[in-house]
Amino acid sequence: MIDLNIVWYVLVGVLFAGYAMLDGFDFGVGALHLFTKSDEHRRLMLNSIGPVWDGNEVWLVTGGGALFAAFPEVYATVFSGFYIAFMLLLVALIFRAIAIEFRSKQPMLWWRRMWDISFSVSSIIASILVGTALGNIICGVPLGKDYEYIGTFLGLLRPYPVLVGLTTLSLFMMHGSIYAIMKTEGELHDKIRGWAKRAILGFIAMYIITTIVTLVFYPHMLENMKKYPVLFIIPVINALAIANIFREIHLGRDFRAFLSSCVSIVALMALFAIGIFPNLVISSPDLANSLNIYNAASTKSTLKTMLIIAIIGMPFVIAYTISIYWIFRGKVRLNDTSY
Amino acid sequence: MDVVILSRIQFALTTAFHYIFPPISIGLGVILVIMEGMYIKTKNPLYEQMTKFWVKIFGLVFAMGVASGIVLEFQFGTNWATYSRFVGDIFGSVLAAEGIFAFFLESGFLAILLFGWNKVTPPIHFLSTILVCLGSLFSSVWIIIANSWMQTPVGYKMAENGARAEITDFWAVVFNPSSMVRLSHVLSAALLTGATLVLSVSAYYLLKKRHEDFARASFKISIIVALIGSFLQLGTGHWSAKVVADYQPAKFAAMEGHYEESAPAPLYAFGWVNEKEERVDFGIGVPGMSSFLLYLDFNKPVKGLKAFKPEDRPKKVNWIFQSYHLMVSIGMGLIALILAGAFFQYRGTLEKQRFLLWIFVFAVVAPQLGNMLGWVVAELGRQPWIVYGLLRTSDAVSRSIDATHVWASLIMFSLIYALLFSLFIFLLDHKIKQGPQISHNPISDGGKQRA
Numbered sequence: 101m102i103d104l105n106i107v108w109y110v111l112v113g114v115l116f117a118g119y120a121m122l123d124g125f126d127f128g129v130g131a132l133h134l135f136t137k138s139d140e141h142r143r144l145m146l147n148s149i150g151p152v153w154d155g156n157e158v159w160l161v162t163g164g165g166a167l168f169a170a171f172p173e174v175y176a177t178v179f180s181g182f183y184i185a186f187m188l189l190l191v192a193l194i195f196r197a198i199a200i201e202f203r204s205k206q207p208m209l210w211w212r213r214m215w216d217i218s219f220s221v222s223s224i225i226a227s228i229l230v231g232t233a234l235g236n237i238i239c240g241v242p243l244g245k246d247y248e249y250i251g252t253f254l255g256l257l258r259p260y261p262v263l264v265g266l267t268t269l270s271l272f273m274m275h276g277s278i279y280a281i282m283k284t285e286g287e288l289h290d291k292i293r294g295w296a297k298r299a300i301l302g303f304i305a306m307y308i309i310t311t312i313v314t315l316v317f318y319p320h321m322l323e324n325m326k327k328y329p330v331l332f333i334i335p336v337i338n339a340l341a342i343a344n345i346f347r348e349i350h351l352g353r354d355f356r357a358f359l360s361s362c363v364s365i366v367a368l369m370a371l372f373a374i375g376i377f378p379n380l381v382i383s384s385p386d387l388a389n390s391l392n393i394y395n396a397a398s399t400k401s402t403l404k405t406m407l408i409i410a411i412i413g414m415p416f417v418i419a420y421t422i423s424i425y426w427i428f429r430g431k432v433r434l435n436d437t438s439y
Numbered sequence: 440m441d442v443v444i445l446s447r448i449q450f451a452l453t454t455a456f457h458y459i460f461p462p463i464s465i466g467l468g469v470i471l472v473i474m475e476g477m478y479i480k481t482k483n484p485l486y487e488q489m490t491k492f493w494v495k496i497f498g499l500v501f502a503m504g505v506a507s508g509i510v511l512e513f514q515f516g517t518n519w520a521t522y523s524r525f526v527g528d529i530f531g532s533v534l535a536a537e538g539i540f541a542f543f544l545e546s547g548f549l550a551i552l553l554f555g556w557n558k559v560t561p562p563i564h565f566l567s568t569i570l571v572c573l574g575s576l577f578s579s580v581w582i583i584i585a586n587s588w589m590q591t592p593v594g595y596k597m598a599e600n601g602a603r604a605e606i607t608d609f610w611a612v613v614f615n616p617s618s619m620v621r622l623s624h625v626l627s628a629a630l631l632t633g634a635t636l637v638l639s640v641s642a643y644y645l646l647k648k649r650h651e652d653f654a655r656a657s658f659k660i661s662i663i664v665a666l667i668g669s670f671l672q673l674g675t676g677h678w679s680a681k682v683v684a685d686y687q688p689a690k691f692a693a694m695e696g697h698y699e700e701s702a703p704a705p706l707y708a709f710g711w712v713n714e715k716e717e718r719v720d721f722g723i724g725v726p727g728m729s730s731f732l733l734y735l736d737f738n739k740p741v742k743g744l745k746a747f748k749p750e751d752r753p754k755k756v757n758w759i760f761q762s763y764h765l766m767v768s769i770g771m772g773l774i775a776l777i778l779a780g781a782f783f784q785y786r787g788t789l790e791k792q793r794f795l796l797w798i799f800v801f802a803v804v805a806p807q808l809g810n811m812l813g814w815v816v817a818e819l820g821r822q823p824w825i826v827y828g829l830l831r832t833s834d835a836v837s838r839s840i841d842a843t844h845v846w847a848s849l850i851m852f853s854l855i856y857a858l859l860f861s862l863f864i865f866l867l868d869h870k871i872k873q874g875p876q877i878s879h880n881p882i883s884d885g886g887k888q889r890a
Contacts, residue, residue: 151550154505158546162538164512169535172527172603179516179523180837186517187848191855194506198859201502205866248520249839398528399605406532413539420547427551427558436876437554 104403105393108170109377111410115166117369119159120230121275121362122421126153128276130196130223131269132295133216141288142216146200146439148283148432153200155424157193169406173247173396174380181241181249182233185256189229192222204439224269231268234372235261238318240384247391263313267306271368274299275361278345282354283432293349300345307342320382321375331374338367443836445845446518449852451818453510455811456856460504462810465579465626466633466664467497468572473660475568479561489657490568491556492875493637496867498553503863505546507856518845522825522835525603529595529612530585537581545574576626583625587618589826590817591686597829604829620682621817624675628813630668631773632806635799637661638780640871642799645790650874658789662780669774676770677732683820684733687827688742689752690820693759695729696722697743704729704741707764712757717745719760753822758815766812769805776802 126149136142149156168175179186199219203212239260242251277296281289314321325331341363348357376382380396383389397403471493478486512534515523523531551559551567559567588594594611595604606612638661644654684691691697696712696719697704706728710719727737744752753759776798783789789796825832 151554154502154549155543155546157505157509158538158542161509161512161542162535164516165531165535165538168515168523168527169531172523172531175516175527175531176520176523176837177839179513180518180520180839183517183837183840183844184847186513187851190510190513191851193509194855194859197502197506198862201499201506202862202866205499205869246838398531402528402532402606405606405609406535409532409536409539413536413543417539417543420543424547424550427555435557437556 104400105397108403109393112163112166112170113369113373115159115163117366119163120369121365122156122159124272124365125275125279126156127223127227128272129280130219131227131273132276133220135295139212143434144284144288144432145280147434148280150439151428152424170398170403171380171396172398174391177247177249177381177391182256184253185229189226192226196222200439227269227272228265232261232265235264237376237381238321240382243383243389245389247389260313263310267310270303270306274303275365278358278361282358285431296349304342324374324377334367334370338364341367442840442842442845443833445842445849446836449845449849450514453514453852457507457511458810459807460500462629462632463500463636464504465575465629467493467636468575469630470633470637470661470664471497471568472572475565479565485652485656488875489653494552496870499866501549518837519835520837525830526826529588529604529606533581533585537578541574541578541581545571545578579625580622583622584613584618587621588612588615590821591615591617592826592829616686617682620675620678624679627668627671627675628806628810630664631672632810634661634665634668635803635806638665638799639803642796646793646796653875659784662784665777666781669777672770681733689747692742692744693753693756693820694763694816696756696760697741698745699743700745701740701742703727703738712760714756753820755819759819762812762815766809769809773805
């Protein structure tokens, strides 16, 4: 009963969950960036993600490539249907990358301030946009018979998707603040610790609101769990992970808090994936036009080839990722190669 | 203007802008491997200084490539959704392979290359430099395979409803008739692109009598790389033209402005294609020379544009003709320049050739221009097809977007890229004027005291 289509649903999910977990904290660091005031503190923030943000973004690129390969109909429908939203996301990602690279290259105050703002604002916008896209998938978007999106850009900015977008931002701010605690020391560390506590509370509040709204207005997100009650373990894990973040922060065990935050992000992605399964894009109001893992998929032969590529490639990817994080472990220090 | 032409302009703009950077990364990557390898071998601090300076330039170039590159992956979906549905089964998997095999490797080890000087031992740092270089190489392999499949599609069958091409043989897709020749042509061009940047900066320092030891050593390494690149260019260029003539005869005919249905094809040095009268005006060339270069026979007939139905011919014949001829001229000019540079380098009198050095300073734009023109020939020459013989460009565009959308994004990209390009040049210029730093921080001392 587990076929290639399901395997690819999970693999694409793994790539996007990896993306949310990794780029999530550097978006979060970006969102908090303007709260720091001195140039040294801002450099510390920037350099805490300096060696890793680019690799983190590759999870998005590869996730997009995998979606294109495994479910081309989804890739085509979503990217062309959400045209303006994706263009805004691209602008945000471009300015983010450039801000990180350019900021340290000139000493002028206006130059640094310009890139500080650009880095922070683009991180915030990108977080909200990513979440809004997921929110739209949950509540469904109007698709025609040929699976083409027939709505408008403003149609994507309904209250629920925007709520999910803001919840995503609060999640990333929490995640990023915990990462920043882990990477900093002294005065800045203590300051961020205060922010992290507020960020965690903020996220919990947003999360509860979003969950209630989802259960009331989009009960279809629960159907698969009702069918397979064992899956209720995931919201339980998520609740425990979130509770544990609090505990570990309180005990000053920052790395464990960060791991719990990672678990929580993966659990949230899993809840999303279970909720919409086997659909990838839910069509609303005309449910029959939804794209699912069968009508949107590539041929068996491509899915099989891709699986071989993934089996060869992913161990390397995981090995690189772990080595890079290992090499750049510990508190961030500024030197002549820093941003 | 309609969605198709606007989307084409946008794709051309974003791709051309992006393509300024990856060839520099690939070529400069190879040069970095040589420089750092020399440092590891000789322990001469000069090589360390060179490596560190060029790594900084590499970092800047790479960041521009990353920022502009993500647009390209999204753009197949945003503007060319029908194309994406049609080719996802084949093109998508090649793109995903690029992500898994190349991008992770590149971006991961780039961190060590840029920030890891004090974190790892010199051999591990050197290994990272090699891996970044390999990553950019792998990336070019997969993306050229993807584009080559669009030029010479094989290893697929059409779905029963005709809505998409389905893969039948993955290795046939990988080794499609044009992939290896185009890859070799692109890579040798990248060597040349990276090398001319190093040559340009070195020549500038030599002329200004600054950082002379640094400049001499950089020039010496990169002139060798450039020499190799330029001769490979010549060979792969010839082979490439032959593959085009064999598999995309309409493109070849447009490149030479060859209209006669079946006649020996001339080789023009210059000319102006009169598309209305279907002939080349003011053409200076050798009759039958193209036939000779392709088949070693001056009288062998080559299919001309009239052999194709008007709707199956590339439209912008003069654009293709001029781009192709200009590219070839630039290539020949570069070979001459690099030979001259190598000659005086060998004789040890390079620094007296001030005029030649000034040409080297400005020659950095020549391979860039050549790269752009080459892609114009490749892509305009494939028209009216997006996938040669299978899917027309006019049928490939997204159906859910309209011209206003694309106008908005096109204007936005134009403004952003103009800004980014100016800033890039400003920062690059600043770095070059600043010059290499005398290292107070050898790789081996842990560097902690400068924290």
